[in-house]
Amino acid sequence: MSAPSTRGETRLVPDRLQGRAERLLKSWEALLLAVAIAIFALNVWSSPYFLDPWNLSDATFNFTEKGLIAFALALVIVSGEIDLSVAAILALSSTLMGLAMSHGAGTPEIVAIGLLTGLACGAINGMLVSGLGLPSIVVTIGTMSLFRGIAFIILGDKAFTGYPVDFAWFGQGYVWWVFSFELLLFVVAAILFAVLLHATSFGRMVYAIGNNAVAAQFSGIRVERVKFLLFLLSGLMSGLAAVCLTSRLGSTRPSIATGWELEAVTMAVLGGINILGGSGRIGGVVLAALIMGMVTFGFGLLNVPGIVMSIFVGLLLILVIALPKLIGRLGRAKRKA
């Protein structure tokens, strides 16, 4: 028997708490888009050199390779894992590409070796994490030293130079006008990863695992296999980034891409990927890549010392992460009052 007070009254039960438009407006991507537009406007306002097609084209190289890594890393993080070995995989891929080149390999072989090395490294990470059930942060800190260590053993203080002329196209070539091959690759990868994460059952499995791996397991998702595939993908994208960066630098040293794992993680987290797993969208990562690239280039145009850039990116990261929490608290305080 129901209470008499509610009898006869109609109650509205919304099937979602916010409307589609409102949700979109309050989303992380909207916030990032606002930040990106603000930074773009600031750059235009502060330097006469910013709005030049070729200058902007040069600036895209600041984020394309890191972005390629960040896309795959975003998926790994959504699944509740992390891959800190991405930069080391890049270094090892680049080193083995150089080794192949020094033994007379042509451009197709060099590229294949770069990608395969990435896949192999990813497979090692994947096997250790999903096969042995080890925590990914420990595994990838270990393989980070391992992969880069091998690169150092092969190269020491030397460098591989003299890549074939046509190999330079991957990192220095242009598809049309100011649009570089790397930028095209970045756009294509963004679309592919967005589809994979947001429009396939595989993507939904990744979210499910990130939210509750045990529940996902019981609902029939082969958790370990998905995780293995994610590490494989992360390795492959690191190998792809290695092809691009090696081609752009025209040389390989074992110290190549030092510290990029943290920049890729920063990109993912700034892009709204929950570091604890379970949520985040590829669109956010794309915007975060653009923001970081524009900040680096804009400050560079003003000859602001690099350390100020690091401070700015750090502040931006803390700010963007803290903002939703602060807004939530403010909202609660208002409701109480």
Next chain:
Amino acid sequence: MGLLKKMLVMAAVSTALVANVAHAENKKIALVVKALGIGFFDAANKGAQEAAKELGDVDIIYTGPTDTTAEGQIEVINSLVAQKVDAIAISANDKDALVPALKKAMERGIKVISWDSGVAPEGRMMHLNPSSNPLIGNMCVKMAADNLPEGGDVAILSAAATATNQNTWIEEMKKVLPNYKGINIVATVYGDDKTDKSYTEAQGLMKAYPNLKAIIAPTSVGIVAAAQAVEDAGMTGKINVTGLGLPSEMAGHVKSGASKSFAIWNPIDLGYAATMISYNLVTGKEEAKPGAELSMGRMGKVKLDDKNEGAMADPFVYDAKNVEEFAKIF
């Protein structure tokens, strides 16, 4: 809203930080260093400013990445190309990786020279060595040997394993070793030009080689860290730290006795000379080609060899007698 406001404040701060508001008619010469916040390069900037003052119509853009990486320097180079600077004078983190970016700069009409740490010939017009590599290598071993008449074990604490100039000097040290009887180089370790890592590597050397008599650190970061490690371990007087360092950073360690002597060329002179050469290339007064003699203002002339390289001057030794005086300068 709060975010936007903060962004605007940030922008205001960063605009205030921009030191050089360039005059349109002035020549813009960029002094690009391995990383900002290193005393040696700040001193080089002082010299560049001196040259700019002397020349009158020059703006110096003093810049570099946060870490000593090639990727960071390429980002800096790209933004300099975008600003259409007239010349780039760079101390390279990687002699090969910078070549494509610097080639592009030259294609767009920018004069590119390297100084201190060189770029491969196809990526620059000329390279200014602070001194000649054989003389530096020899001086490092000589300073260690002068205090070891009986000979003994010596170790090298270098910068990054990929650092172009350190590796060349270490090679030269090994070449002259037969001239110094009884001096053995027992190990070469790398502190990556980071204070903490260099300190740990120096500690490691002392533990691994109990008979160690001297540490040669051909890097201004490493030598200070090594001297500190020797002092902290109570080995002052037993292990002599020598190599290349800055007087202002080393004065205390010379006083304490951890370092009896060290050498360096004058970075002020180096920044000055690099600026003068860049200026003469920009104005078209001089051309960088093998055999050419380029003028460096008060530093005289530098003769280029067949690889378009030249040496500015001999390294200079600092000890208890003169270090205080130079510590005030750089």
